[in-house]
Amino acid sequence: MSGDRPDARELIEAVAVWLAADLGPGLEGGDRFEAMVAAHGLMIAARELELAEQHATLDAAAFAPLLPNADPGGDLGRALAEAIAAGTFDDDLPTVAAVLREHIRRKLAIARPGYDDVAAP
Amino acid sequence: MSEPPDGELIRAALAGAGEPIAGALELRPLPGGSSRDLWLVAAGERRWVLRRDPVGERAQTSREAEFAVQRAAHDAGVPVPRPIAFGDFGTPGMLMDYVEGEAIPRRVLRNAPSGLVGQLGVALRALREASTAGLGEAPGDPCVVAIDAVRAELDAAGDALPALELGLRWLTLNRPPPAAAGIVHGDLRLGNFIVGDDGLRAIVDWEFWHLGDPVEDIAWLCARPWRFGADDRPAAGLGSVAELLDGFGAAVDPQRLRWWDAFSQLKWGAYCARQAALRRDGAHDSLERTVVARRVAEAEWDMLELIDL
Numbered sequence: 001m002s003g004d005r006p007d008a009r010e011l012i013e014a015v016a017v018w019l020a021a022d023l024g025p026g027l028e029g030g031d032r033f034e035a036m037v038a039a040h041g042l043m044i045a046a047r048e049l050e051l052a053e054q055h056a057t058l059d060a061a062a063f064a065p066l067l068p069n070a071d072p073g074g075d076l077g078r079a080l081a082e083a084i085a086a087g088t089f090d091d092d093l094p095t096v097a098a099v100l101r102e103h104i105r106r107k108l109a110i111a112r113p114g115y116d117d118v119a120a121p
Numbered sequence: 122m123s124e125p126p127d128g129e130l131i132r133a134a135l136a137g138a139g140e141p142i143a144g145a146l147e148l149r150p151l152p153g154g155s156s157r158d159l160w161l162v163a164a165g166e167r168r169w170v171l172r173r174d175p176v177g178e179r180a181q182t183s184r185e186a187e188f189a190v191q192r193a194a195h196d197a198g199v200p201v202p203r204p205i206a207f208g209d210f211g212t213p214g215m216l217m218d219y220v221e222g223e224a225i226p227r228r229v230l231r232n233a234p235s236g237l238v239g240q241l242g243v244a245l246r247a248l249r250e251a252s253t254a255g256l257g258e259a260p261g262d263p264c265v266v267a268i269d270a271v272r273a274e275l276d277a278a279g280d281a282l283p284a285l286e287l288g289l290r291w292l293t294l295n296r297p298p299p300a301a302a303g304i305v306h307g308d309l310r311l312g313n314f315i316v317g318d319d320g321l322r323a324i325v326d327w328e329f330w331h332l333g334d335p336v337e338d339i340a341w342l343c344a345r346p347w348r349f350g351a352d353d354r355p356a357a358g359l360g361s362v363a364e365l366l367d368g369f370g371a372a373v374d375p376q377r378l379r380w381w382d383a384f385s386q387l388k389w390g391a392y393c394a395r396q397a398a399l400r401r402d403g404a405h406d407s408l409e410r411t412v413v414a415r416r417v418a419e420a421e422w423d424m425l426e427l428i429d430l
Contacts, residue, residue: 033409034408037408038408041411044412075281077281077283078281080281080283081281084283084287085290087290090290090294093291093294093430094430096287097287100283100284101425104421104422105422108422111415111416111417111419112418112419115422118352
């Protein structure tokens with residue numbers, strides 16, 4: 001917002017691009033592989049900086065209706081995980097699955113964009 | 122590189138197994154990403170592999186038990202390196218024949234001989250027909266054992282993963298009837314078998330073996346994370362599940378396979394989640410393991426697709 005540029009996300013992206021396009025290709029074998037892993041990790045971090053806040057809002061809005069007794073300001077993801085494990089939704093798993101599918105799409109947008117595009121057997 | 126094992130211990134073990142060597146013995150470390158300490162043992166034209174626990178590590182699995190299962194598999198005609206001797210080589214380990222060939226996944230995929238998937242199926246058939254005598258007590262319900270193990274992994278990781286919890290709940294509520302237990306390799310995938318021009322030469326790395334439902338190995342072999350992008354070849358990125366089942370030679374209930382397919386994603390997801398916790402605890406500082414933890418979302422996605430609620 002009011003900080004200097006490049007901001008955190010731009011810095012991280014710049015280092016990631018450098019690792020993948022400049023340093024990495026000049027390395028051999030295991031080192032090259034690790035440079036690519038490093039770039040991949042940094043890009044996840046960059047996307048998380050961009051998307052985490054809006055995802056948290058969307059997750060809270062999606063989970064709250066499933067957890068009428070939970071503190072709406074609390075950790076609804078953990079409350080949902082515990083409720084599922086306790087068998088609370090055993091008679092209606094499809095409803096929870098539908099909500100969680102969208103939650104996982106959001107996580108994939110950060111961790112592996114496009115993974116949910118491919119229909120895998 | 123770890124300190125080399127004592128050549129005299131190896132010489133004595135080979136002599137004790139009826140394969141004495143007279144001349145000089147050469148030891149070379151074998152790279153390859155195994156969690157165990159691997160050494161190539163050469164004497165003249167002859168070759169063996171020593172596989173032992175890394176020095177200084179408190180091993181989570183038993184090399185003696187691994188020797189026993191590899192011998193059982195070998196006796197049953199499963200392609201595995203012939204096990205020769207178990208003993209103390211500085212740390213517990215086993216000597217086995219050296220098997221020439223390629224194990225690196227990308228290389229195997231580039232030059233995969235046709236029929237490899239069928240051969241994997243046939244190997245799994247031999248494994249399911251292998252005697253389990255002397256390999257310990259079989260679990261009453263392999264699915265319950267599997268669920269309990271994943272539950273423990275998730276609890277140890279400590280993160281809130283509602284999608285994995287949903288998968289675990291579905292698995293708990295939809296267990297197939299307990300199967301007669303057989304030998305399960307426990308980590309059967311590209312990278313754990315040696316391939317030559319003639320096809321499958323040896324299944325290696327039996328570290329995670331257990332007695333259980335043989336369908337578990339079929340499902341793990343066909344799991345999406347190790348198809349290396351080849352989603353059109355679900356059996357290890359090499360071919361079709363039908364080819365694999367053809368070699369396996371026994372009817373596999375589709376619901377049972379689907380259960381173990383879903384379980385495979387859950388096990389993989391729990392593994393991913395665990396890597397982050399282990400790093401926080403200082404148990405490792407591997408970049409690859411740290412970043413792989415973020416693949417948990419992929420496991421959650423694939424698991425939801427499989428159970429298709």
